[in-house]
Amino acid sequence: MKQVTVEEFHQIVQDGQAPNILDVRPKELYDKGHVPGAVHFPLSEIEDNLDKLDKDKAYYVICHDGKGSKQGTKILDQHGFDATNVEKGVPDYPGELETA
Template sequence: MAFSKIPAVIVADLDPSAPVPPGTTVLDVREQHEWDEGHVPGAVHLPLGDLPLRASELPKNVRILVVCHSGSRSARATAWLNEAGFEAVNLDGGMVDWSRAGLPVA
């Protein structure tokens, strides 16, 4: 899988006053213990291993911003979602960069 062709954004590309653009669903693909440590407010939690079985729970008519700890798992999820007909983009740098930028964490 060529990660360089996966649509991605970095935290610096986001508007700090509204980091999740309107009409965007944030999908967190980390494990439960990582989610429990903090996540993007309003995000949907669906661990990467569950994605193929539970993707039907995701909306197909909105952009999906996929996040994990640093961007690797979310890159794989983004590639899979786009192949499955979703409009997904990876948050390169993941929750590490999100938190470092001082963006909200629930």
């Protein structure tokens, strides 16, 4: 499984390299604040929504503490997607957050 630290991920976002960010937290946490450009893609619904993703794109998966994103990345990997887990989570993200 590919992984990046939350600090490395922040730099990638700053450089404009990560347009496909999946935030797998519950909607209420996503709405309170998420990484700019992140799409709400709840962990509990990943397997039911794989058809909404493009296997030709790379995805960064983030959550609250690194556990859900690791699980989500594993599911995407098993289905042939290019996914990278972001270690730690949104509360540790050093940049500005957007609200819904």
